[in-house]
Amino acid sequence: MKYDVRQLPLLSNEEIAHGIFDMRLAYRQDDLPVACGQFAHVYVPSKTLRRPISVCDASDGELRLVYQVKGAGTQIMSQMQPGSMVDVLGPLGHGFQIEKGRRYCLIGGGIGVPPMLLTAKQCEDPLIITGFRSKSLVILQEDFKALGETLLCTDDGSAGQKGFVTDLLRERIGEIDEVCACGPTPMLKAVAAVCREYGKPCQVSLEERMGCGVGACLVCAVKVRKNGEEIMQHVCKNGPVFQAEEVVF
Amino acid sequence: MADLSVKVAGVTFNNPLIAASGTFGFGREYGEFYPLSTLGGISCKGITLKRRDGNPPPRIAETPSGILNAVGLQNPGVDVFIREDLPWLKQQGTVVIANIAGNTVDEYCQMAEKLSETDVDMIELNISCPNVKSGGVQFGTSCESVENITAAVRKSCKKPLIVKLSPNVTDIASIAQAAEAAGADAISMINTLTGMRIDIHTRRPIIRNNTGGLSGAAVFPVAVRMVWQVANAVKLPIIGMGGISTWEDAAEMLMAGATALQIGTVLFSDPYAPVKINEGLNRFLDENNMTSVTDLTKTVIPW
Ligand SMILES: Cc1cc2nc3c(=O)[nH]c(=O)nc-3n(C[C@H](O)[C@H](O)[C@H](O)COP(=O)(O)OP(=O)(O)OC[C@H]3O[C@@H](n4cnc5c(N)ncnc54)[C@H](O)[C@@H]3O)c2cc1C
Ligand SMILES: Cc1cc2nc3c(=O)[nH]c(=O)nc-3n(C[C@H](O)[C@H](O)[C@H](O)COP(=O)(O)O)c2cc1C
Ligand code: FES
Numbered sequence: 001m002k003y004d005v006r007q008l009p010l011l012s013n014e015e016i017a018h019g020i021f022d023m024r025l026a027y028r029q030d031d032l033p034v035a036c037g038q039f040a041h042v043y044v045p046s047k048t049l050r051r052p053i054s055v056c057d058a059s060d061g062e063l064r065l066v067y068q069v070k071g072a073g074t075q076i077m078s079q080m081q082p083g084s085m086v087d088v089l090g091p092l093g094h095g096f097q098i099e100k101g102r103r104y105c106l107i108g109g110g111i112g113v114p115p116m117l118l119t120a121k122q123c124e125d126p127l128i129i130t131g132f133r134s135k136s137l138v139i140l141q142e143d144f145k146a147l148g149e150t151l152l153c154t155d156d157g158s159a160g161q162k163g164f165v166t167d168l169l170r171e172r173i174g175e176i177d178e179v180c181a182c183g184p185t186p187m188l189k190a191v192a193a194v195c196r197e198y199g200k201p202c203q204v205s206l207e208e209r210m211g212c213g214v215g216a217c218l219v220c221a222v223k224v225r226k227n228g229e230e231i232m233q234h235v236c237k238n239g240p241v242f243q244a245e246e247v248v249f
Numbered sequence: 250m251a252d253l254s255v256k257v258a259g260v261t262f263n264n265p266l267i268a269a270s271g272t273f274g275f276g277r278e279y280g281e282f283y284p285l286s287t288l289g290g291i292s293c294k295g296i297t298l299k300r301r302d303g304n305p306p307p308r309i310a311e312t313p314s315g316i317l318n319a320v321g322l323q324n325p326g327v328d329v330f331i332r333e334d335l336p337w338l339k340q341q342g343t344v345v346i347a348n349i350a351g352n353t354v355d356e357y358c359q360m361a362e363k364l365s366e367t368d369v370d371m372i373e374l375n376i377s378c379p380n381v382k383s384g385g386v387q388f389g390t391s392c393e394s395v396e397n398i399t400a401a402v403r404k405s406c407k408k409p410l411i412v413k414l415s416p417n418v419t420d421i422a423s424i425a426q427a428a429e430a431a432g433a434d435a436i437s438m439i440n441t442l443t444g445m446r447i448d449i450h451t452r453r454p455i456i457r458n459n460t461g462g463l464s465g466a467a468v469f470p471v472a473v474r475m476v477w478q479v480a481n482a483v484k485l486p487i488i489g490m491g492g493i494s495t496w497e498d499a500a501e502m503l504m505a506g507a508t509a510l511q512i513g514t515v516l517f518s519d520p521y522a523p524v525k526i527n528e529g530l531n532r533f534l535d536e537n538n539m540t541s542v543t544d545l546t547k548t549v550i551p552w
Contacts, residue, residue: 003281209307211517216274219309232302
């Protein structure tokens with residue numbers, strides 16, 4: 001894989017839900033081919049480490065990153081002004097493998113929802129399940145509805161159905177061939193368990209703290225089982241998307 | 250256009266910048282950004298006799314102007330390195346340094362013996378890794394143990410031998426003298442300073458290993474001070490590192506007494522840092538009518 005760093009002009013950076021921002025960068029797909037589930041390693045001025053953010057969408061000359069303000073780095077990102085340049089390394093990593101002729105269920109939980117948008121664009125008639133803690137954090141519903149049947153649930157019932165994404169998955173799992181999921185680890189674990197129960201393949205996008213972002217520093221380790229043996233792989237290079245049955249959660 | 254090449258223990262580097270061990274893997278990933286000959290050399294990820302899986306994650310935490318890491322020497326083992334990575338590395342037009350770590354003196358010697366039969370250019374003795382339970386740093390914290398392990402490896406090692414020092418000691422100059430007395434050909438310094446961060450909400454250390462090694466700009470002044478002290482205490486060439494981020498830092502480290510430099514953490518924010526640092530050094534030398542980067546070494550004028 002060829003790597004490069006690019007300065008992308010910031011087009012807009014708007015708050016779309018409480019503490020969640022939608023950053024749009026000018027970009028050309030010819031310069032910067034992006035696959036669904038890949039991430040951008042974003043330079044944050046004054047910080048020693050870049051911040052990994054999944055590609056939410058890439059089309060019409062725009063690269064879209066949707067992120068939640070968590071700590072100092074994403075705080076600084078949220079204050080970047082249109083017209084400034086954003087230093088992006090990537091897109092990096094291996095994303096979701098989408099094959100023709102299969103029906104996918106795409107599951108996003110919380111701030112794991114954004115990468116499912118570009119993924120939904122690659123699928124034929126996907127079933128999309130999005131889950132959030134509560135109404136104030138719900139994002140991207142209109143974008144998803146344009147691409148397929150979209151289900152919404154919240155932990156507290158303040159929007160959509162009350163409950164977890166796995167409840168909705170159980171109701172509909174008979175209709176689909178494979179699951180792709182991104183979200184907090186406990187959610188991914190639960191989704192993977194449901195898929196195993198029903199014998200459906202499942203791809204999960206994992207998070208780990210990163211340094212280089214390209215597979216050189218070995219800090220973003222994840223334990224996976226390959227050919228019966230447990231080995232360490234790396235979220236930035238081998239992932240962020242892994243086959244759920246290989247991940248030692 | 251000044252001459253950026255430097256010589257350390259008889260080995261010529263095209264420029265003074267060497268990738269720091271553990272931040273650059275075995276070079277393949279950064280080789281996708283630019284030809285590895287952009288760098289004077291590469292110090293490879295620390296290798297051990299047998300494969301190691303390293304510590305559980307998280308292995309990294311950000312700190313003010315730096316990072317803590319506790320990778321725990323994840324590597325495929327010396328034999329895999331020799332078979333699968335070294336032949337490729339040797340074709341990249343840069344100096345290849347093997348960085349070795351062990352649980353016992355004997356393991357270090359066995360690795361040095363194996364590597365002596367290969368094309369590797371130099372061997373760097375890592376007696377300063379703070380992130381493994383046994384081995385690593387305990388060999389590097391007293392003069393007796395440094396002298397003992399350096400002398401033992403020297404006997405098994407036919408390559409130029411660099412001893413990499415830990416900053417987690419009370420008197421780094423005497424440690425460097427012990428390495429010199431036992432037959433080291435060069436000193437590299439500094440490895441990481443041990444540190445810790447705690448998440449105040451969970452009361453858990455951010456790094457799974459609880460403690461980690463501090464690197465990056467935060468350690469730079471400590472590294473400059475230590476390089477200067479060691480340069481005043483030994484005749485061996487010094488490969489200086491610890492937080493170098495700009496060409497100005499590079500010039501400063503050379504003036505403190507280093508002959509060559511390693512850079513690590515800065516690569517994570519700017520993979521192109523080596524290109525920029527070399528350009529800056531070159532300009533600085535030209536502006537000051539200096540013909541060679543070696544003219545900077547140990548030129549500090551102390552008060
Ligand atoms: C592959 C991948 C894709 C991601 N995609 C998105 C996304 O699309 N939208 C989004 O909002 N967030 C995403 N994240 C999480 C995002 O990277 C973190 O929330 C962010 O780095 C926090 O930075 P901070 O400075 O605000 O927080 P701080 O806590 O101040 O950060 C301190 C350090 O810890 C790291 N860190 C903290 N939390 C995380 C985390 N959850 N994962 C990885 N590193 C972390 C930071 O990068 C930084 O190095 C993704 C993470 C990964 C690994
Ligand atoms: C992620 C990481 C892994 C490292 N692994 C090793 C290692 O395997 N062997 C070693 O001698 N030093 C290792 N180091 C230390 C570096 O080689 C270097 O001494 C230190 O990071 C200071 O330089 P810097 O501030 O430019 O990074 C590692 C550092 C980092 C950040
Ligand atoms: S972040 Fe360096 S290996 Fe993944």
